[in-house]
Amino acid sequence: MWRYIIQIIVFQLVFLLVYESFLKKETFFTANRWYLLLTPVLSLILPFASFTALSEVVPASAVTAINNTIKLPEVFIGTQQPTVEQLPTVHIKAEKTAAVNWWLVVYALGSFTSFVLFLKRWRVIGKLFQFKAEDKKDFKIVEIPNSRMAFTFLKTVFLGSDISAKEREHILEHELIHVSQKHSLDLLFFEILKVLFWFNPLVYLFQNRIAALHEFIADEAVVKKTSKKHYFNQLLNSAFETQNLSFTNQFFNQSLIKKRIVMLQKNKSTT
Secondary structure (H helix, E strand, O other): OHHHHHHHHHHHHHHHHHHHHHHOOOOOHHHHHHHHHHHHHHHHHHHHHHHHHHHHHOOHHHHHHHHOOOOOOOOOOOOOOOOOOOOOOOOOOOOOOOOOOHHHHHHHHHHHHHHHHHHHHHHHHHHHOOOOEEEOOOOEEEEEOOOOEEEEEOOEEEEEOOOOHHHHHHHHHHHHHHHHOOHHHHHHHHHHHHHHOOOOHHHHHHHHHHHHHHHHHHHHHHHOOOOHHHHHHHHHHOOOEOOOOOOOEEOOOHHHHHHHHHHHHOOOOOO
16 A cells, blocks of 8 residues: 555656646646646546556466465484474364554544645635625626635635726636636645645645736736736736635735746747
């Protein structure tokens, strides 16, 4: 089991290093998105493939031969063989005790804690649905009173009531890209991985990278319809509130603003 987990982490590390070294700075956003989604899954499968390859290289008969003990004949020095005294047979009754697998206990506690934290974040989203909602054809807008939040979850766009009409127009256009491309499902996929592999920091890095990629994708779509300069100014000058919800796409994430502007200024990558 531990060997399998270590192999998963090694494969994920290799895939992440490839992304950081060669793909992260490119503008192949859709291809990069699929790379970040598929490579964690491949990391779960590849260890089984390596086991199969090993069994083909080393036949089972060879393994059996190695395991069998080679018996040598007994050799006695001298003319007389030693006498073997027969001792009475002693029967020892072994008591059966259930061994506790503490590693499994720790893993289960970690997964349970991670799941509880996920449910708490889900509950925060659920509370926001109580506010005024506007149903559209393919999505819903929930207005949060006295707030400047702007983020998306599944088919719902959450917008603070303090956002001006001009800002609202561009933000909504940006958030609808998240809705149409189902970016929330990507983040929920990594939430599941975080419950199962809560001890693996690489899963958290994968989720962080794909969340940034979602913003690049949405930004690229918006600037096709508006001035880049105007969009830059909006990103730099607006002061929005954020929620610490790892499975939502947030328009204003201060740590990403500079990266988004740099990426928008890049020329389209060529194959």
